[in-house]
Amino acid sequence: MLALLVAQNIAFYIIAALMVFGALRVVTCKNLMHAALWLVLVLAGVAAQYILLAAEFVAITQVLVYLGAIIVLFLFGIMLTRTKTGTDDNLNNSAGARRMAALIGVLLAGVMGYSLWDGFGKREFGELTVQRTAEVSDSIFSTYLLPFEVISILLLAALIGAIVLARRD
Amino acid sequence: MTPMLASFDPPYWLSTVIKVLVVGAVVPTTALILGVVFLFKIMSWMQSRLGPQEAGPRGLLQLLADGVKFIQKEDIAPNGADLWVFKAAPLVVLSSTLLLYVALPASAHLVVEDLDVGVFYVLAISSLSVIGVLMAGWASANKYSLMGALRAAGQLIAYELPMVLAVIGVVIQAGTMSLNGIVFAQNGGAVFGWTGIGNPYILTQFIGFFIFIAAVQAELTQPPFDMPVAESEIVSGYQVEYTGFRFLIFFLAEFATAFVFAGIAAVMFLGGWAVPWLEASSDWYYVLGPAVLFAKVMVVSFIIFWVRFTYPRLREDQLQSFAWKFLIPLALVNIVATAVLKVVF
Numbered sequence: 450m451l452a453l454l455v456a457q458n459i460a461f462y463i464i465a466a467l468m469v470f471g472a473l474r475v476v477t478c479k480n481l482m483h484a485a486l487w488l489v490l491v492l493a494g495v496a497a498q499y500i501l502l503a504a505e506f507v508a509i510t511q512v513l514v515y516l517g518a519i520i521v522l523f524l525f526g527i528m529l530t531r532t533k534t535g536t537d538d539n540l541n542n543s544a545g546a547r548r549m550a551a552l553i554g555v556l557l558a559g560v561m562g563y564s565l566w567d568g569f570g571k572r573e574f575g576e577l578t579v580q581r582t583a584e585v586s587d588s589i590f591s592t593y594l595l596p597f598e599v600i601s602i603l604l605l606a607a608l609i610g611a612i613v614l615a616r617r618d
Numbered sequence: 619m620t621p622m623l624a625s626f627d628p629p630y631w632l633s634t635v636i637k638v639l640v641v642g643a644v645v646p647t648t649a650l651i652l653g654v655v656f657l658f659k660i661m662s663w664m665q666s667r668l669g670p671q672e673a674g675p676r677g678l679l680q681l682l683a684d685g686v687k688f689i690q691k692e693d694i695a696p697n698g699a700d701l702w703v704f705k706a707a708p709l710v711v712l713s714s715t716l717l718l719y720v721a722l723p724a725s726a727h728l729v730v731e732d733l734d735v736g737v738f739y740v741l742a743i744s745s746l747s748v749i750g751v752l753m754a755g756w757a758s759a760n761k762y763s764l765m766g767a768l769r770a771a772g773q774l775i776a777y778e779l780p781m782v783l784a785v786i787g788v789v790i791q792a793g794t795m796s797l798n799g800i801v802f803a804q805n806g807g808a809v810f811g812w813t814g815i816g817n818p819y820i821l822t823q824f825i826g827f828f829i830f831i832a833a834v835q836a837e838l839t840q841p842p843f844d845m846p847v848a849e850s851e852i853v854s855g856y857q858v859e860y861t862g863f864r865f866l867i868f869f870l871a872e873f874a875t876a877f878v879f880a881g882i883a884a885v886m887f888l889g890g891w892a893v894p895w896l897e898a899s900s901d902w903y904y905v906l907g908p909a910v911l912f913a914k915v916m917v918v919s920f921i922i923f924w925v926r927f928t929y930p931r932l933r934e935d936q937l938q939s940f941a942w943k944f945l946i947p948l949a950l951v952n953i954v955a956t957a958v959l960k961v962v963f
Contacts (some may be wrong), residue, residue: 482756486703489749506735509742517745517778524752525771528764582735582795 457501464501468494485523492516506582637730641719649873653681655916656923657873664927688869691862698759699859707757708860708867710750715871717743718878723798725891725907726898736797737789740882741782744837747871748774751846754868755856766855769934770846773836776941777843781833783949787826787956788819788886797882801890805898818894820887825952827887829945834879835922836941838872842929843937876922877915884914 471490478484492515499508542550589597628636658680662669670677695704721736721743723729733739748771755767789795792803800819807817820827836843847855857868884890891907892898903910932940 480700482700482703486753505733506738509735509739513738513742513745516749517742518775521745521748521752521771521775524749524756525768528752528756528768582738 460501461498464494464497481527482524485520485527488523489516489520492520506585641716641730645716645719645874646870648877649870650681650685652873652877652919652923653869654678656919660920660923661927664924685866688866689863693864694861696759696859700757700759703753703757704859705864707750707754708864708871710753711747712750712867712871714743714747714750715874715878717746718875718882721797722878722881723801723885723891724911725903726798726801728891728904728907729798732798733796735795737785737795737800737886740797741778741785744781744875744879745774745778747875751856754860758856758859760859762852762854763856763858765852766846766848766858769852770839770856773839773843773846773937776938777833777836777945780829780941780945780949781837783946783953784826784829784833785886786949787823787952790953790956790960791819791822797885797890800886801892802898804889805892805894818887818889823887823952823956825948827883829949829952830883830887831918831921831925832945834876834883835925836937838876838879838922840876840922840926842925842932844931845934845937848931876919880915880918880922881911883918884911888914888918890914 468491471487471494474487475484475491478487492511495515496508496511499505499511658669658677670680673679673683695701718740720730721733721739723732723736751770751774752767755763755765755770758764788800792800794800794803804818809817809821839846845851847857852858857865860868891903891911893906893910896902896906
């Protein structure tokens with residue numbers, strides 16, 4: 450058990466380092482298309498972390514939704530609007546916006562770090578059990594049925610809203 | 619021989635190495651088989667010609683000769699291309715194909731990883747190749763490539779939905795998302811109490827089978843859904859700037875993906891690696907399973923390629939309305955009907 454967790458920790462830090470590097474490149478590189486492709490690395494890293502936590506179903510959902518749909522939508526949108534290769538010099542924001550972004554980033558990291566430390570700081574890592582998909586679906590459709598339905602309605606409303614916004618007549 | 623195979627339990631690293639080597643060998647082999655048998659031979663016969671004759675017996679080694687030719691060619695990239703993305707794109711497409719083979723079971727134990735969510739995994743991974751296609755189209759710095767990639771993305775997004783929805787009927791009937799579980803469910807099933815041939819889901823899910831095959835055809839961008847690579851309109855779309863072994867990788871990925879999708883269809887609708895009159899738990903499947911699966915894959919591939927060689931290309935708007943106005947509603951009706959019948963019986 451201990452040996453397994455050592456391997457997991459090493460894998461976690463390798464993947465986490467890759468994700469941080471990818472995330473930095475997303476905001477620093479000078480080409481929108483490259484930024485979107487670096488984002489692929491970050492989102493794939495999230496899926497890999499889920500697999501390390503033995504949550505197959507969540508990991509595959511991450512791949513299907515984020516890599517298969519959202520990234521493709523990003524790439525599609527970028528290709529329809531700005532399609533040139535090479536660097537783009539108009540991507541920098543003004544100094545004020547940068548300061549604001551830095552402030553929000555620090556605040557967010559502080560709040561999330563504090564709450565995670567406060568909530569889980571003394572928690573020992575329990576035994577990892579592989580999460581069966583049948584159990585996930587059982588709990589979604591019994592214990593969490595109401596939130597599930599509410600989310601469905603929310604998504605439906607968003608869909609209808611998008612159609613209303615996009616219609617010309 | 620079978621007990622020896624059953625007791626073979628190598629350490630983790632060794633089994634991983636073996637699995638990687640097997641997938642690495644199987645993927646080009648399957649692409650080669652489909653290419654030679656269908657693209658060269660059966661297509662020729664359907665068009666009343668002989669096909670390749672010179673290389674090897676009856677020209678069967680023609681594709682190997684072509685492969686060697688591709689590898690020898692100079693590796694050319696266009697001047698304006700974004701080199702990194704341009705070179706990485708075929709590899710993204712190929713790795714999506716390689717990952718698909720991970721879930722395909724050739725017998726109860728002869729599978730790289732018997733995933734609990736096999737069907738879901740296959741659908742998720744197959745959507746990754748679009749990223750590679752978009753990368754190729756954009757990085758080529760060529761308007762035909764870009765147009766092809768946009769068409770490909772629109773088409774793959776549109777046909778992913780019917781594919782997912784078609785599979786749901788099978789999952790409802792089998793009660794599991796594991797591909798091996800689906801094989802066992804079909805082998806142990808019964809048609810109105812008659813257990814003679816088990817219950818291959820093509821009997822009850824023939825609508826699902828039809829939708830799945832149509833969606834596979836579109837995902838592979840084969841005629842009649844080949845607008846993304848339409849050579850007469852946009853000179854092969856996103857592949858136009860690729861040459862030599864990079865083009866070979868696209869070619870390999872296309873045919874290997876055709877094989878693995880035919881395999882998934884065989885597993886879900888035709889009973890997979892099992893034959894009806896032999897229990898699925900039998901040890902015989904260690905040797906029999908791959909052969910049975912291969913035979914079924916060839917049958918499904920024949921359907922896929924038969925359609926490819928005989929139908930003309932659809933128009934872009936016909937393609938989209940076929941998916942959204944016909945296949946998706948049909949798949950939804952199929953799901954409702956399957957769910958109701960599942961509860962009733």
